[in-house]
Every structure is written in structure tokens, then in C-alpha cells.
Amino acid sequence: MVKPHYSTTHICTDNVNLWFGNKHVLKNVNLPVYDKKVTALIGPSGCGKSTLLRCFNRMNDLISTCRITGKVTLHTQDIYAPHTDVTTVRTKVGMVFQSPNPFPKSIYNNIAYGLHIRGEKKPKVEQIVEKSLRDAWLWEEVKDRLKQSAFSLSGGQQQRLCIARALANNPDILLLDEPTSALDPQSTAKIEELCLELKNKVTILIVTHNIAQAGRISDYTAFMYLGEMVEFGETRKMFTVPKDKRTEAYLNGVFG
Amino acid sequence: MKRREWEEFLGVNLLRLVIGITVAFLILFLSVIFSKGGPMISWSFLTESPRKYMTEGGIFPAIVGTFWLTILSIAFSLPLGIFTAIYLSCYARAAWFVRITRLSVRTLAGVPSIIFGLFGRMVFVHLFGFGISILSGALTLGILALPMIINSSEEAIRGVPKDFWEASLALGATQRQTILRVILPTALPNILTGVIISIGRVAGETAPILFTAATFYTRQMPSSAMDEVMALPYHIYALMTEGAHASKQVPIAYGTAVVLLLVVLSISAIAIIIRYHMRRKRTW
Numbered sequence: 001m002v003k004p005h006y007s008t009t010h011i012c013t014d015n016v017n018l019w020f021g022n023k024h025v026l027k028n029v030n031l032p033v034y035d036k037k038v039t040a041l042i043g044p045s046g047c048g049k050s051t052l053l054r055c056f057n058r059m060n061d062l063i064s065t066c067r068i069t070g071k072v073t074l075h076t077q078d079i080y081a082p083h084t085d086v087t088t089v090r091t092k093v094g095m096v097f098q099s100p101n102p103f104p105k106s107i108y109n110n111i112a113y114g115l116h117i118r119g120e121k122k123p124k125v126e127q128i129v130e131k132s133l134r135d136a137w138l139w140e141e142v143k144d145r146l147k148q149s150a151f152s153l154s155g156g157q158q159q160r161l162c163i164a165r166a167l168a169n170n171p172d173i174l175l176l177d178e179p180t181s182a183l184d185p186q187s188t189a190k191i192e193e194l195c196l197e198l199k200n201k202v203t204i205l206i207v208t209h210n211i212a213q214a215g216r217i218s219d220y221t222a223f224m225y226l227g228e229m230v231e232f233g234e235t236r237k238m239f240t241v242p243k244d245k246r247t248e249a250y251l252n253g254v255f256g
Numbered sequence: 257m258k259r260r261e262w263e264e265f266l267g268v269n270l271l272r273l274v275i276g277i278t279v280a281f282l283i284l285f286l287s288v289i290f291s292k293g294g295p296m297i298s299w300s301f302l303t304e305s306p307r308k309y310m311t312e313g314g315i316f317p318a319i320v321g322t323f324w325l326t327i328l329s330i331a332f333s334l335p336l337g338i339f340t341a342i343y344l345s346c347y348a349r350a351a352w353f354v355r356i357t358r359l360s361v362r363t364l365a366g367v368p369s370i371i372f373g374l375f376g377r378m379v380f381v382h383l384f385g386f387g388i389s390i391l392s393g394a395l396t397l398g399i400l401a402l403p404m405i406i407n408s409s410e411e412a413i414r415g416v417p418k419d420f421w422e423a424s425l426a427l428g429a430t431q432r433q434t435i436l437r438v439i440l441p442t443a444l445p446n447i448l449t450g451v452i453i454s455i456g457r458v459a460g461e462t463a464p465i466l467f468t469a470a471t472f473y474t475r476q477m478p479s480s481a482m483d484e485v486m487a488l489p490y491h492i493y494a495l496m497t498e499g500a501h502a503s504k505q506v507p508i509a510y511g512t513a514v515v516l517l518l519v520v521l522s523i524s525a526i527a528i529i530i531r532y533h534m535r536r537k538r539t540w
Binding site (some may be wrong): 057059062074083087088090091095097099101102103104115116117118162165166169173 | 284410417419420421422426428429430437438442
């Protein structure tokens with residue numbers, strides 16, 4: 001394992017164990033996520049990569065049987081410490097889901113949602129909506145129909161809308177949970193390019209079952225298998241010389 | 257024809273026959289009510305009070321009474337029902353609690369309406385001292401409507417895709433904000449469906465208001481919720497069972513039935529139009 005450089009680490013897990021009921025889903029997971037880099041989480045289905053992702057914004061809290069030990073640190077703050085304000089954590093750590101899930105509202109109100117619930121005033125909201133849509137490369141396509149339903153957009157546009165919606169909160173980190181698995185190749189390519197652009201502004205942690213995608217866009221890769229963090233390192237190095245036999249087998253398509 | 261084709265032919269035509277019978281009943285029903293009651297309908301029938309021991313005149317006080325009873329009962333049961341549904345589907349953690357509550361709601365839905373009438377008499381009329389009044393009647397009708405509204409609201413809320421929950425929470429919204437800003441607006445068209453059904457039932461129920469709100473005859477319009485009122489379904493009942501001039505009363509009863517049907521149908525139509533416009537905005 002690569003030793004994390006703590007000065008540039010944005011989010012970090014320290015011996016995280018997680019159970020759903022009696023099922024031990026994450027086993028002693030240690031993962032550093034570096035500032036303004038793209039980190040990819042790969043591994044076969046059911047290895048716990050989405051569950052790990054959901055530890056970072058405490059979305060696992062929604063599952064009543066979930067129990068977690070260890071530490072998840074955002075900058076220097078343990079986000080599982082008692083009295084942590086979960087809504088603040090989730091504002092700092094944005095999330096985009098597997099299938100596009102815009103609200104049944106207008107394009108504008110989708111982006112403005114996070115701002116509205118914090119009671120931002122109109123001029124500022126309008127300004128941030130435009131900026132977020134520009135940052136997600138959607139502004140030119142939707143600027144004349146902001147009042148229309150978000151469902152009038154194509155799947156790829158909807159997913160970029162969801163990215164814009166998360167960006168409107170001005171997050172430090174963006175969690176992407178297999179964001180392109182429901183999209184066509186062109187929309188996928190666009191989102192991948194967007195990730196490379198966005199990493200100048202936010203730290204990105206992306207779960208993907210597409211090894212090639214991890215190779216194309218990530219700086220670091222973490223390989224998980226059966227709830228364990230098998231290997232973590234620079235993508236270039238790991239993809240050429242994997243240290244662990246299991247990583248090598250997975251990258252070569254032996255299983256997965 | 258081969259055996260298989262015969263079976264197909266027979267099956268399809270059997271279905272056609274059954275549907276035909278159903279439609280025929282509806283047509284028969286409407287034509288009986290409208291042919292007997294339709295000729296009674298006139299402007300004066302709708303806007304005047306009954307005269308001469310209800311053998312002449314109109315049914316205006318009964319229309320007003322039914323209107324107020326329905327509106328007030330929904331005003332009482334709608335918020336109560338929606339809040340219960342929200343609690344059951346979003347907040348209640350313990351499975352046993354949800355199960356007991358749901359069982360209670362279902363039991364309530366199965367109680368014969370005449371028993372609600374007795375209950376309303378005991379509790380609202382006597383115990384709370386509201387007397388025979390619009391208020392007592394509306395509360396009794398509200399309890400009758402409550403299970404329907406809770407059930408349909410709970411289903412509507414549970415029907416909202418889980419994605420919307422997650423999206424909202426992941427953006428840093430609290431559970432309360434998520435419910436108010438995403439879940440309820442999304443569920444509203446389906447909640448309205450439940451309301452439509454209950455309005456129809458509430459407006460047409462006779463038994464719950466029999467001992468709590470309705471009066472045989474009053475010349476005055478209700479001036480407050482504490483007044484007793486005439487109501488359309490009870491008016492039909494009264495015309496058919498009391499008085500000594502059946503030949504004059506029965507046509508008025510059919511006329512009243514037509515009005516009651518039209519009132520219920522137009523309330524439903526309004527709600528359906530509202531729901532249609534709300535649904536048109538959404539596509540998922």
C-alpha cells in the first residue's frame with residue numbers, strides 16, 4: 001500500500017468496518033483521497049465499492065441495519081463523530097448517482113434546490129445556477145429553456161444536470177457512483193471529459209465497473225475485492241505493474 | 257373452426273358479454289334516475305326552499321347543507337390524514353407500531369357507517385356538546401373519510417421514487433425539507449385521487465349525519481357551523497319515508513337524487529382536472 005501524504009489528503013478512511021445486519025461488508029478499509037485529483041474505485045460487483053462511497057457523505061445512515069466503526073476524516077474532521085451535522089457534511093461532499101435522478105421540477109429549480117433549502121436570495125441563486133450549468137457544460141444547451149421540466153432533457157444531459165446540481169452547493173468533493181453506467185457512449189465520453197476538467201476545482205472520487213474508464217480519467221485507483229481494499233496507488237503504475245495477484249487478474253479480465 | 261379457435265372465440269365473446277352487462281346496468285341506472293328526476297330540475301328547484309310540507313318548492317337548503325358538510329369534513333380529515341400518512345411512511349421506525357396503526361386504520365375503514373353515526377351522536381353531539389350541527393356531522397363524516405385519505409396518501413408517498421429521497425438528502429436537505437419540497441409535491445396528484453374518492457363518499461353518506469347534523473326541514477340557511485342543516489342524501493330518505501303525500505314527494509326525491517349525483521360528479525370532475533394539470537408537468 002502507498003502511504004498517504006496527509007498534507008494533501010482530502011478525505012481519508014482509517015480502519016473502516018461496516019456491517020449491514022450481520023453481513024460484514026467493509027473490512028478494515030484504509031483509503032486516502034487526494035486533493036484535486038480523480039480517484040477511481042474499481043472492483044467486481046458486490047465488493048463494497050458503492051457502500052464505501054456512501055460512507056463519505058453518510059448516505060449509509062439511511063439503512064437502519066447499518067453499523068460502522070473506524071474513522072472517516074474530511075480534512076481534519078471525523079464525520080462520524082457524535083454531534084456532527086450530517087447536512088453540512090453532505091453540502092461539502094456532493095454526490096451523483098448511478099442513474100440520473102433529477103427532481104420533477106424545472107431545470108432551474110433542480111439546480112437551485114440546494115440553495116433554496118439554505119434560503120439564498122434570488123440574485124445570488126440565479127448567478128450560481130448559471131455558473132453551475134456552465135461548469136457542467138450544460139448552459140449552452142439549456143439556457144433558453146430553464147423553466148422546462150428536467151425530464152425534457154436526454155439521459156446524458158440529465159446526468160450533467162445532476163452534476164451541476166451538486167456543484168451548486170460548492171462542494172469540496174464530488175462522489176460519482178457509476179455515473180455513466182446508464183448512458184450511451186457519447187454521453188459517457190462527455191462526462192469523462194467533464195471529470196478531467198472539474199478536477200481543477202473539486203476532488204473527485206468515482207466508482208466505476210469500467211476498467212478502461214478508470215484508466216482514462218483517474219490519477220489514483222483503488223481496487224476492492226470482497227470488502228477489502230486490495231491495492232491503492234497511482235493509476236499509471238497500478239495498470240502497468242499491479243502488486244497484488246488479484247488486482248492483476250481483475251485488470252486482465254480474469255473475473256469481474 | 258379448430259377447437260383452439262373456438263375456445264378463443266368463446267372466451268373473447270364471453271368477456272364482451274360481461275362488459276356489456278356492466279355497461280347496461282350503468283345506462284339503466286342513469287336513465288331511471290334521470291328520467292324520473294330530470295323533469296324536476298329547474299332553476300327554482302335548485303334555488304328555493306321546500307314549501308307545503310315538502311310537496312312543493314326546491315331543495316336549496318339541502319344543497320347548501322351538503323356543500324358545507326363535505327367541505328368541513330374534508331378540511332378536518334385531509335390534514336390529519338396526510339400527516340398520519342407522512343408519519344407512517346417517513347418517520348415511524350418500529351415495525352410493530354406501523355403495523356398496529358395500519359391495522360387500526362383498516363378496521364376503521366371497515367366499520368359500518370351507521371355506527372359512525374352513533375359514535376358521532378355520543379361523542380360530538382353529547383359529550384363535546386356540539387349538538388345536532390354541521391360541526392358534529394362534519395367531524396363524523398371526517399372520521400369516515402380518514403382511513404381512505406390515510407391509505408391513499410400513504411400509498412402515494414411510498415410511490416415516490418427512492419431516487420428523489422436520496423438526491424435531496426445528498427444535497428444536504430433535512431428529512432423535513434425533503435418531505436415538504438420533494439415528496440409531497442410529487443405525491444400530490446395521487447393523494448388527490450384519494451380525496452376525490454372520499455369526497456364522493458362523504459357527500460353521499462346518510463347514516464353518519466342521521467343523528468348528528470341532519471334535520472328533516474328547516475326554512476333557514478345555516479348561519480354557523482353550530483346550526484343543524486338539511487342535506488341531500490337525508491332529504492331523499494326523508495321524502496321517501498315521511499310525510500303523507502307520496503305522489504308529490506317521490507318525484508322530488510328523484511330530482512334530489514339527480515342533483516346529488518351531479519354534485520358528486522362535478523366535485524370529482526374538478527379534482528380530476530386539477531390532477532390532470534399537475535400530472536402533465538411530470539414525466540417519469
